[in-house]
Amino acid sequence: MSERxxxxxxxxxxxxxxxxxxxxxxxxDLKYSWASGAAMSRFLIELKNGRIIARKCxxxxxxxxxxxxxxxxxxxxxxGWFYVKDTGTVNTYSISYVAxxxxxxxxxxxxxxxxxxGATEGMGxxxxxxxxxxxxxxxxxxxGAVWKPEAERIGSILDIRYFKPI
Amino acid sequence: xxxxxxxxxxxxASRFDSITAGLSYKELMFEAAIRxxxxxxxxxxxxxxxxxxxAEDFWEGNSISDEYMPDQIGAxxxxxxxxxxxxLLGLAHAYMHVMAGVSDLVVVESHSKLSDVASKEKIEELGxxxxxxxxxxxxxxxxxxxxxxxxMEESGSTHEDCAAVAVKNKRNALKNPRGVYAESLALGxxxxxxxxxxxxxxxxxxxxxxxxxxxxxxxxxxxxxLSDKPVWLSGISWFSxxxxxxxxxxxxxxxxxxxxRKAYSMAGITKPATQFDFxxxxxxxxxxxxxxxxxxxxxxxxxxxxxxxxANPDGAMPVxxxxxxxxxxxxxxxxxxxxxxxxxxxxxxxxxxxxxxxxKKCVVQSWRGIPTxxxxxxxxxxx
Numbered sequence: 001m002s003e004r005x006x007x008x009x010x011x012x013x014x015x016x017x018x019x020x021x022x023x024x025x026x027x028x029d030l031k032y033s034w035a036s037g038a039a040m041s042r043f044l045i046e047l048k049n050g051r052i053i054a055r056k057c058x059x060x061x062x063x064x065x066x067x068x069x070x071x072x073x074x075x076x077x078x079x080g081w082f083y084v085k086d087t088g089t090v091n092t093y094s095i096s097y098v099a100x101x102x103x104x105x106x107x108x109x110x111x112x113x114x115x116x117x118g119a120t121e122g123m124g125x126x127x128x129x130x131x132x133x134x135x136x137x138x139x140x141x142x143x144g145a146v147w148k149p150e151a152e153r154i155g156s157i158l159d160i161r162y163f164k165p166i
Numbered sequence: 167x168x169x170x171x172x173x174x175x176x177x178x179a180s181r182f183d184s185i186t187a188g189l190s191y192k193e194l195m196f197e198a199a200i201r202x203x204x205x206x207x208x209x210x211x212x213x214x215x216x217x218x219x220x221a222e223d224f225w226e227g228n229s230i231s232d233e234y235m236p237d238q239i240g241a242x243x244x245x246x247x248x249x250x251x252x253x254l255l256g257l258a259h260a261y262m263h264v265m266a267g268v269s270d271l272v273v274v275e276s277h278s279k280l281s282d283v284a285s286k287e288k289i290e291e292l293g294x295x296x297x298x299x300x301x302x303x304x305x306x307x308x309x310x311x312x313x314x315x316x317x318m319e320e321s322g323s324t325h326e327d328c329a330a331v332a333v334k335n336k337r338n339a340l341k342n343p344r345g346v347y348a349e350s351l352a353l354g355x356x357x358x359x360x361x362x363x364x365x366x367x368x369x370x371x372x373x374x375x376x377x378x379x380x381x382x383x384x385x386x387x388x389x390x391x392l393s394d395k396p397v398w399l400s401g402i403s404w405f406s407x408x409x410x411x412x413x414x415x416x417x418x419x420x421x422x423x424x425x426x427r428k429a430y431s432m433a434g435i436t437k438p439a440t441q442f443d444f445x446x447x448x449x450x451x452x453x454x455x456x457x458x459x460x461x462x463x464x465x466x467x468x469x470x471x472x473x474x475x476x477a478n479p480d481g482a483m484p485v486x487x488x489x490x491x492x493x494x495x496x497x498x499x500x501x502x503x504x505x506x507x508x509x510x511x512x513x514x515x516x517x518x519x520x521x522x523x524x525x526k527k528c529v530v531q532s533w534r535g536i537p538t539x540x541x542x543x544x545x546x547x548x549x
Contacts, residue, residue, distance in 0.1 A: 029288050032282055035186065035189060035191075035279070036190060037188070037193045069193050075240040
């Protein structure tokens with residue numbers, strides 16, 4: 001509040017009674033179909049093949065995962081494809097007890113950031129951990145991808161079911 | 167002598183197409199950015215102090231689209247913000263950044279990836295007031311039909327005059343490599359096309375396209391160092407009419423007349439009809455170009471003006487020599503920056519087969535689309 005103004009003009013706006021408090025409801029019906037692009041399309045196709053592919057920049061020597069057509073550090077086109085491993089280490093994790101609909105999960109989900117071996121340090125996947133108990137979880141633990149059977153893979157990061165300790 | 171404080175020193179455009187299924191929006195942006203920086207002769211990772219993206223989250227399909235903008239335009243770990251408005255509004259911000267001393271080199275980007283949007287009309291519907299003005303079950307572009315009828319009533323422009331805009335712009339686009347919707351049409355083809363919101367026909371409506379445009383803006387000192395052909399941004403202003411449809415001026419474009427008055431006064435324009443060599447202005451719908459020609463003071467009776475050929479590339483005041491949105495496609499928030507791109511090519515004398523003979527000074531103007539009554543006007547000159 002200003003020191004200079006002692007009394008502000010007008011009065012508080014309010015409805016006359018609770019019966020007069022109305023709202024307009026509307027459910028937006030929005031649909032998108034994002035083009036994955038040159039780099040991510042190849043990445044998704046390789047997931048279907050059970051492999052993880054990255055791009056390399058010959059200038060800064062980084063192996064970029066997820067792959068991108070441009071190097072954001074050097075601001076130039078990247079130079080080629082590079083397969084990385086489907087193993088890595090846990091950078092950080094969280095134990096999630098709440099489902100997307102805000103209901104309580106009986107069995108919590110383990111969400112992790114995984115640094116993938118072969119990619120530049122600090123690059124990898126945001127994914128789930130499985131076949132592991134809460135007690136065993138540890139930052140820095142080595143994990144490997146558990147893939148869906150080939151026939152079930154569709155070209156999605158969920159073609160990897162989860163990562164498990166190795 | 168108009169103001170020479172802020173100049174455009176580099177422009178880049180990606181490919182324009184009705185569908186770019188093989189590219190992500192990030193890849194489109196990179197394509198435009200790398201060309202703009204080559205054009206400006208700058209190293210984006212060291213030289214640029216501020217980045218501005220013009221994007222609307224609903225078109226992006228991402229509620230924090232600004233977070234995903236930096237990398238592909240060279241702005242990683244650099245100051246960037248997103249303007250939820252058209253590309254010319256981004257240019258206005260760039261002007262302010264330079265004048266305020268925030269940076270002497272600013273990048274503005276805007277793009278359309280409309281081919282990713284499967285529910286374009288639903289997003290337009292979301293723009294209407296939810297309590298008072300959301301009529302269910304109607305394509306929301308009925309507002310364009312309402313406006314077109316009111317405009318014709320007030321101005322005396324005929325439906326044939328409106329259709330003549332579509333014929334002109336689609337014909338102009340035949341010479342433009344970005345002319346996605348270039349066509350050689352007769353008046354009857356436009357008038358007899360499918361009726362969408364009568365009197366508006368499909369042939370009078372710009373169609374969606376994908377594309378990205380990047381513009382580098384510099385202080386006068388920096389511009390003279392970087393470029394032998396700086397394009398001066400000598401005036402820019404913006405304006406919004408009433409939000410309620412009933413209270414909008416549907417006959418005239420108040421946002422264009424009021425924003426242009428301020429932009430013209432900054433740029434020393436007192437007689438727009440004679441001081442400009444050409445105009446690149448909003449033509450989302452054919453009648454809109456006529457309405458804008460009048461509201462910007464380029465001609466008193468825009469219908470006759472266009473129908474008689476005076477807005478043709480060889481006319482007294484060429485309007486949308488590039489083909490406008492009708493000829494090159496509607497790029498949502500990037501439509502206005504596409505007009506800037508085309509205007510800069512003309513001003514520099516680099517428009518190739520589109521080049522007109524007098525090209526020193528022009529007006530560029532935007533409209534944010536239905537159901538808005540918001541727009542920006544800018545004055546650009548090569549000296």
